[in-house]
Amino acid sequence: MPSKDEAPPQEIFFRLSGAGDSPWEIGRAQSAIIKLVEQGIFHGTVLDIGCGIGDNAIYIASHAKDVTLTAIDLVPKAIEVAHEKAQRVNVNIQFEVIDMLSDLSKTNLKQNSYDVILDAAIFHAFSNDDRLLYIKNLEYLIKPNGLYVQIVYSEKETREGGPRRIKKTDLEDLFSLKNGWAIESIEDSIYESRPGAPLSPNEWFPVGSENWSDWFVVGVNDVDIKSDGPSLRLKRWWSYFTDHRHKYIICKQNNFKGCSC
Template identity: 35%
Template sequence: MTRSADFWNSAYDNDIAPWVIDEPQPAIVALERDGWIQGRVLDIGCGAGEHTILLTKLGYDVLGIDLAASAVAFARRNAAAQGVPAARFDVGDAIALGDAGTPPVYDTIVDSALFHIFGTEPDARAAYVRSLHALCKPGGLVDILALSDDGPGFGPQISDSLIRESFTDGWELEDLQSTRYRGRVTAGALEQQPDLGVPEGSSINVAAWLARIRRV
């Protein structure tokens, strides 16, 4: 479900975010390796900034945005610590970014673990998809990595059909496959899902979807 900026700020301020793993998601690294990240890039819901940092290192024109000011501050510190001070981050609302009049300037939008938070809120999900459409150039790609309901995990989990149903008019779903999402087992994650089978502080790979969607 969607949460306030204060909720997300608290996750970074108190170091309890299970998605902060000190490395890019392997599925996103593979996307770039396979050529599915091109041109000007938006890392939407960038969190700790690992994907923006990676893509900046590789020479992409990339911007990371996040609703939480604490996430953006964390990402900037992270970039500096990794020797990538050129990595760019801004605070921004993923839904409001696509307000009327916004020019479609991005060739690729990378969504790592943002889309699924709208899973139980159809109005917010539709608004988010409209925002993506407004931001992405015609012919551009939206790459989505989302937690799957196909197995135990943590956080909001969604079905593949929800992705299919959300991207119809103005979109072409080119690929949708099962993959894994790497997380960090926090006390909160164990409270939510006690049968994860690994101790607190461990890393874990849970079921996820990887979607490649073209803006038409």
């Protein structure tokens, strides 16, 4: 199992994603995503980060109202499969091969363009240093008051193997109000995996089982924050789930850092 601040080797993703062998490719949208769609979370311009073979993205594009959806992944094969699946069901999604740790100004992703950004089980794949760059790139992409939704491997998962566990306190620090984020709620959820996938626990996580993850929602709604200058009115929220013992996070961007509140 990776150490507490270590990322899993990228070779895992390139070997398994889109090949029909990965435990995270279950052939349908995650139940947590379906629940979010039913709650009306996805709206406007939506970006699915680490979309894999596109099951979550296709479900959102098919069932959420009035969304324009872009889906990205690091692995070309996964994007190829996702594009073919979307074409078969006549769903319009813009698929791109993009590394979220790269210079996004050199990609087709536009700055401050997304109302909702989905990260379904990607955040726990980053090292401590890389996740800071990742959050910086989230801030580049999300609209002011935009919503960030995250499913992430939870510290509540006590079984051997799997990605690094992400502590609730880490999320509260990384996505704090002083860093331009606000946490609204934290809930438990299940992230489903496919039985029989060829990946050992020491390499990644136990397969063929439900793992706990946390669903994390963060936000501040219509809050006046006093500073040395004029007050600032913010709208923002976020959500957090646990499944596969994972965490699920939804955040809205604040654009106000360094407050003493």
